[in-house]
Amino acid sequence: MNDFVYENPTKILFGRGVIDQLGGELKRLGVRKVLLVYGGGSIKANGVYDSVIAQLSACGVAVVEHGGVRGNPVLSHVQEGIAKVRAEQIDLICGVGGGSVVDESKAIALGAASDIDVWEFFAKRETPQQALPVMAVLTLPATGSEMNGIAVVTNEETDEKNAIVCPALLNPKVSFMDPETTFSLSLQQTSFACTDILSHLMEGYLTTPAERLLVQDPVIEGVARSVMDSMAVIMKNPSDYDARAAFMWSATLGWSGICQAGIPAWGMPCHALEMPLSAVCDIAHGAGLSIIIPAWMRVAGARHEHRILQFGRRILGLDNPSSVDAVADVLTAYYRSIGSPVSCAEAGIDPDLDRLTNLAFDSFKQRGMHDYTKELITDIYKQSI
Amino acid sequence: MNDFVYENPTKILFGRGVIDQLGGELKRLGVRKVLLVYGGGSIKANGVYDSVIAQLSACGVAVVEHGGVRGNPVLSHVQEGIAKVRAEQIDLICGVGGGSVVDESKAIALGAASDIDVWEFFAKRETPQQALPVMAVLTLPATGSEMNGIAVVTNEETDEKNAIVCPALLNPKVSFMDPETTFSLSLQQTSFACTDILSHLMEGYLTTPAERLLVQDPVIEGVARSVMDSMAVIMKNPSDYDARAAFMWSATLGWSGICQAGIPAWGMPCHALEMPLSAVCDIAHGAGLSIIIPAWMRVAGARHEHRILQFGRRILGLDNPSSVDAVADVLTAYYRSIGSPVSCAEAGIDPDLDRLTNLAFDSFKQRGMHDYTKELITDIYKQSI
Numbered sequence: 001m002n003d004f005v006y007e008n009p010t011k012i013l014f015g016r017g018v019i020d021q022l023g024g025e026l027k028r029l030g031v032r033k034v035l036l037v038y039g040g041g042s043i044k045a046n047g048v049y050d051s052v053i054a055q056l057s058a059c060g061v062a063v064v065e066h067g068g069v070r071g072n073p074v075l076s077h078v079q080e081g082i083a084k085v086r087a088e089q090i091d092l093i094c095g096v097g098g099g100s101v102v103d104e105s106k107a108i109a110l111g112a113a114s115d116i117d118v119w120e121f122f123a124k125r126e127t128p129q130q131a132l133p134v135m136a137v138l139t140l141p142a143t144g145s146e147m148n149g150i151a152v153v154t155n156e157e158t159d160e161k162n163a164i165v166c167p168a169l170l171n172p173k174v175s176f177m178d179p180e181t182t183f184s185l186s187l188q189q190t191s192f193a194c195t196d197i198l199s200h201l202m203e204g205y206l207t208t209p210a211e212r213l214l215v216q217d218p219v220i221e222g223v224a225r226s227v228m229d230s231m232a233v234i235m236k237n238p239s240d241y242d243a244r245a246a247f248m249w250s251a252t253l254g255w256s257g258i259c260q261a262g263i264p265a266w267g268m269p270c271h272a273l274e275m276p277l278s279a280v281c282d283i284a285h286g287a288g289l290s291i292i293i294p295a296w297m298r299v300a301g302a303r304h305e306h307r308i309l310q311f312g313r314r315i316l317g318l319d320n321p322s323s324v325d326a327v328a329d330v331l332t333a334y335y336r337s338i339g340s341p342v343s344c345a346e347a348g349i350d351p352d353l354d355r356l357t358n359l360a361f362d363s364f365k366q367r368g369m370h371d372y373t374k375e376l377i378t379d380i381y382k383q384s385i
Numbered sequence: 386m387n388d389f390v391y392e393n394p395t396k397i398l399f400g401r402g403v404i405d406q407l408g409g410e411l412k413r414l415g416v417r418k419v420l421l422v423y424g425g426g427s428i429k430a431n432g433v434y435d436s437v438i439a440q441l442s443a444c445g446v447a448v449v450e451h452g453g454v455r456g457n458p459v460l461s462h463v464q465e466g467i468a469k470v471r472a473e474q475i476d477l478i479c480g481v482g483g484g485s486v487v488d489e490s491k492a493i494a495l496g497a498a499s500d501i502d503v504w505e506f507f508a509k510r511e512t513p514q515q516a517l518p519v520m521a522v523l524t525l526p527a528t529g530s531e532m533n534g535i536a537v538v539t540n541e542e543t544d545e546k547n548a549i550v551c552p553a554l555l556n557p558k559v560s561f562m563d564p565e566t567t568f569s570l571s572l573q574q575t576s577f578a579c580t581d582i583l584s585h586l587m588e589g590y591l592t593t594p595a596e597r598l599l600v601q602d603p604v605i606e607g608v609a610r611s612v613m614d615s616m617a618v619i620m621k622n623p624s625d626y627d628a629r630a631a632f633m634w635s636a637t638l639g640w641s642g643i644c645q646a647g648i649p650a651w652g653m654p655c656h657a658l659e660m661p662l663s664a665v666c667d668i669a670h671g672a673g674l675s676i677i678i679p680a681w682m683r684v685a686g687a688r689h690e691h692r693i694l695q696f697g698r699r700i701l702g703l704d705n706p707s708s709v710d711a712v713a714d715v716l717t718a719y720y721r722s723i724g725s726p727v728s729c730a731e732a733g734i735d736p737d738l739d740r741l742t743n744l745a746f747d748s749f750k751q752r753g754m755h756d757y758t759k760e761l762i763t764d765i766y767k768q769s770i
Contacts, residue, residue, distance in 0.1 A: 001564070003399060003400025003403070004399050007395075011553075012389075012646075179386070215638070220607075223603070226600040253600070261397075261399070
């Protein structure tokens, strides 16, 4: 077990109708004016926007709106949000939507609390010291952003898609999670979410050099099983409350740090490879992951054979997988079965592999993963075509 | 899935030598004087006391000592601690030891921050509103007190052993967990700890009426497997770092609320039955649990047959247990194998069953578990003799 720090102060309110507690929580924190961050308007279709506005209105909290967050949130839109916060003297950023919305809310909270240009933090040239408080009303479970201090933003001028990790500082103060608000998600959205959640569990599990993780192995296997089991129920009945609830809470647990704390020497090669893909081609992160992960496994998996075979046995339920490729085959079939693409062609994209390789190479360098050469990276992308 | 609130703001510093960060954390919180709470002196034998004192001295924090916490912390000693805090203008309570020490630290923090007699909170006649900050240096993992808002204290005048649950308010601000400080624990202490940790996982798992818990079942099974696997390694080599570390972190996870969040309609009958036993006979809580749980299963388990059989299959690893008694048999054998007593006789105690029954009956009433009649309670205690 590696040494670790675990700090996760987010308060979670989980269940039917929890948005009705938004006003009370804002009052408790003495908030007078919020920036309401949201995406393309699905929250207006499913009633969540109205519930939130009713709460803000009832408790006398003023609102400045900041809609139009993209699936992969972009820096220019973050900068617009920061400008609004400064102009309007906002106390708190309230993100209503999925991980992208929550991530953008955190980026705005970070940028607005400092004179330093916010991208400097994402480029790791500056260290965050303060941020405005954030709350999240989650309607698309996937990224775990509702209970961690992580945010991912794309700089569309350079196609860099960078993550920042600041536990406690960037954790939402309160997150509201009502599984019923996820009933209206399409199966495709849920499928991409499923791929994303599983990827969070897989990166550490697959890449640690440890022979056996006494606590993290069975916990990760448990959360992964919950994701796959609840996904199977949702595919039959998208309005099954217990399955939607389990899926939602598993997504939170999966990337809250609880599952990863103490795992020795793990990396995130699949995220390093996927983030250029979704930044350049603007596909869903989950779709990018189901394209990249099997390709990564086939090309770079030999060095993690022991862990990949264990993954095949304990998470995919294989009797005795003979090779990394055999596990990749079954994983590919699983992604297909839930409707997530397993090649660039299936996703309808034809990316410039040199461009992806250069971006990923920089990302690996930034992560200190120097064994990923440009040749290896290109080979993985070629496998993903 | 039931609605739930999850809030767990404790910062965990985990790993070798983390006590060296105590001074820095105290400074960060602006602490000038602490009450140092500890037990019978084992921390003086294993060097932890010296490390803590060195930290306090190096950062110029004054110390008032409060040693002598008992295995089942008692109200009179809590009251002595509260008097010291008031007389000495203490800023923070620092518990160094196991769950009893951390629980007493919380009780002192609660009592010292209010004019109300602290037992009023434990008797549920008053609701806590404030508490002094607490830190924990954990040397005996078992109760999870280092990352939850729970404290248990015995009123030795009435033999009432009551728990109080105040997430956030009573959570330690920071907990320091160095697995090497647990190397010197005896196998018996570790065995009682194992029983306690498993019991936290079992109460919800066994007593919920839910047919299937999509997320909590596999997560609880995972943590339980970690506890049992690491216990097996520790029994062979008490200084195996990874096993001690996994055992320690599993104990924390097991009663942090993460495993229980959302479980429908569960109760804690085994704790309601055990707490009178350890209060009256002053045995270790873990020893009491290994006596009570199989007895409870045999006498009251029929109503939870589906869950107990699942426990037998998925946690005890039985192929296809035929009955609740069959599971109880294997559980009894497991407790014996790790050296925890499975009857009052084995523990060398001969309690007054009427006294126990009356105390437990009151406890069940307080918990709203009205199906536990005096007859049923007595039958379970008789089974445990």
